[in-house]
Amino acid sequence: MGRGVIVADRVAAFVVGVGLIAAGAGALAWRYDLIPDAPARLRFSWLPDATQTEWWPWATGAAGVLLVLIGLTWLIRHFRSRGVGRLQLLGSDHTGRLTADANAAATAAGHTLTRTAGVRSSTGRVVADRGQLVAELNLTIEPTADLGTVQAAAEQASHELHRIVGRDDLHHRVQLHVARHEETSARVR
Template identity: 50%
Template sequence: MRRGVIALDRIVGIVVSLALIAAGAIALSWWHEGARHQLTLPDRTDATWWPWATGGAGVLAVLLGLWWLTAHLPRRVNGRFNLSGDHQDGRLFADAHAAVAAAATDLSSLPEIRDASGRVVADRGELVADLQCTLEPGAELEKVHAAVTKAATDLHAVLGLPRLRHRVRLRVARNDRTTAPPRVI
């Protein structure tokens, strides 16, 4: 998803969850007879089941609003993962963020790739190594494909995480840095 869509989703999520929490709080205050005497409503509000129905609806709305808020919180990924194997002196850890950054640095050393960056994210329940590369306009795609495939294979070998997925985003730069005319100051 694009950042604008994610931001809109979070804003709508916060507004909806706050509205649900407010509706639940109003229903709960109704249940405690705080607002019943201030409004004139049909005779159904005098029924014995009405306070229980509004109280239950209020609790349900508050719980739904809280669930909505927690479901739309951004997910942070801890970059440290336990490595398997016997080690008598302690436990072994792998730093996935450092490994992905090293893979991006390795990719950016190629002449076809102007810039590369990477990070580890949680995307739809999966752990994803996300690499982003900016290519030179005249880059040979076969070389880029081979380099990216090797970087992803090396990343999986270094981390040893079977549930790790990878995504590589390639963008082409607008101008070729190698053939750009010199700037006169």
């Protein structure tokens, strides 16, 4: 998700949340007669008249279509994949197009990191993040891992990935997750 979608979500959630809290508090206050001079029943005199007019079906239909479009837009914005499948490589021109499977290259880079002492597991993928192409390597390391060794291996894997893909606009992000417990090998008796 982009920052604009996140901001819009938070603002909408705040407005809807405050509105629901206010409506709920008002309903409870009305139910327990905490509002002075509140009527026993709510009546909207304009509502029966409005439903009998010619424009009412058109207005409710337009409101329904508008809500459906807003809902579909919301779903599309939230379920848009950030993943990058294939990257166009240098050397592509009108005679042909050279492409590479970006995620396979990132996965291979992550796999090479699992050979490093202290790295329990690793995954890799290439995503489009805020308009930039980013190779993400996620490492799970042992609590006793030497961070200098892991850093050197991650830098080497990132450099190799950059060299293999051959794209100058490829950025790298390495995230380290420390395992809660040291991995123990099985005992044989």
